[in-house]
Amino acid sequence: MLLRVKFYNKFVQSMESGSVRTCIGGHVADFVNNPETRLKDTIKKGLKCGILRIEISYYCKQNTPDEKDIMEDLAYLKELLKEAPPDAFFIVA
Numbered sequence: 001m002l003l004r005v006k007f008y009n010k011f012v013q014s015m016e017s018g019s020v021r022t023c024i025g026g027h028v029a030d031f032v033n034n035p036e037t038r039l040k041d042t043i044k045k046g047l048k049c050g051i052l053r054i055e056i057s058y059y060c061k062q063n064t065p066d067e068k069d070i071m072e073d074l075a076y077l078k079e080l081l082k083e084a085p086p087d088a089f090f091i092v093a
Contacts, residue, residue, distance in 0.1 A: 003038040003073060007080060010053040011046065014039075049085045 012091075015031060024034045032043060041052060056073055058065050065073075 001061075001065060001069075002065050003065075004057045004059070005073070005077070006053070006055040006057075008053055010051040011043075013053070020093075049088050052084070052088060054080075 014027075015028070024036070024039075033092050034040065045051070054077060056077070
């Protein structure tokens with residue numbers, strides 16, 4: 001079993017995404033003043049300290065993670081999150 005944890009700036013990743021740029025445009029003004037309600041709401045929530053995204057992916061050929069594995073990985077994420085501002089807005093996938 002292989003574990004991959006990604007912790008990154010979602011705003012920057014979205015600005016670089018081809019699908020977002022095709023739909024909304026490549027300028028920050030287009031991105032902030034876009035017609036998508038969900039994206040507008042997300043941007044508002046992240047204005048103070050940015051938007052971070054956390055992903056945990058398990059790649060399994062035979063053994064799948066059990067509850068103990070998952071709880072250990074969540075404990076690791078809690079340690080990472082101690083460094084974040086208390087009002088940080090996260091997207092967890």
